[in-house]
Amino acid sequence: MDYLGFQQTFDWLPVISTREIEKAFPGFDRNALTRWQKKGYLQKIRNGFYRFTSRRLKSDSDIFFIANRIYQPSYVSLQSAMRWYDFIPEGVFTVTSVSTLKTIRFSTPVGAFSYGSLKPELFWGYHLETYGDFRIRIADPAKALLDFLYLNPHLATEDHFFELRLNMMEIKEKLDFRVFERYLGHFSSPALQARADSFMKFIKAYAFAI
Numbered sequence: 040m041d042y043l044g045f046q047q048t049f050d051w052l053p054v055i056s057t058r059e060i061e062k063a064f065p066g067f068d069r070n071a072l073t074r075w076q077k078k079g080y081l082q083k084i085r086n087g088f089y090r091f092t093s094r095r096l097k098s099d100s101d102i103f104f105i106a107n108r109i110y111q112p113s114y115v116s117l118q119s120a121m122r123w124y125d126f127i128p129e130g131v132f133t134v135t136s137v138s139t140l141k142t143i144r145f146s147t148p149v150g151a152f153s154y155g156s157l158k159p160e161l162f163w164g165y166h167l168e169t170y171g172d173f174r175i176r177i178a179d180p181a182k183a184l185l186d187f188l189y190l191n192p193h194l195a196t197e198d199h200f201f202e203l204r205l206n207m208m209e210i211k212e213k214l215d216f217r218v219f220e221r222y223l224g225h226f227s228s229p230a231l232q233a234r235a236d237s238f239m240k241f242i243k244a245y246a247f248a249i
Contacts, residue, residue, distance in 0.1 A: 114178055
């Protein structure tokens with residue numbers, strides 16, 4: 040197989056796995072990937088995952104798609120999802136996700152990716168967001184906040200919540216408070232319940248004062 044045939048097969052994808060390559064081209068010589076990297080055609084994201092250097096990353100959606108693919112199962116959550124919904128004002132330089140696998144971080148040529156670990160029974164509360172020909176797994180607004188509180192147990196006081204610089208107008212508009220309470224109950228965690236109650240009291244005091 041030559042490079043042109045390879046490119047025509049996969050150049051529509053933001054990231055390509057060696058599993059997909061071997062499925063499309065049985066008996067594929069992996070040494071070709073090394074040669075094409077040396078020629079500048081391909082960029083290695085992490086072991087088993089590559090991208091075409093000629094394909095420009097178009098938006099956060101491309102990066103989120105890559106985050107979903109390079110560590111599975113996972114979905115975008117925490118600060119990245121909170122920024123997606125404009126709940127926090129600052130850009131997030133590390134793409135944050137959650138997974139049922141171990142906590143891990145990757146530094147790659149296209150950015151940093153971190154994955155917090157959830158128990159399998161907490162791996163829910165996300166949806167598929169469509170962009171172009173692709174779909175990305177991203178937390179619902181309520182689950183993004185709860186994942187964040189769950190994995191950051193030091194956040195417990197009003198001062199801590201102030202430091203997040205939350206956009207109260209966006210939270211008031213986009214967060215379904217009933218869904219938040221229902222999702223919270225599924226965690227079955229008294230410690231999280233207490234912190235989430237404090238967080239919600241803080242949100243309601245300031246969001247509904249606007």
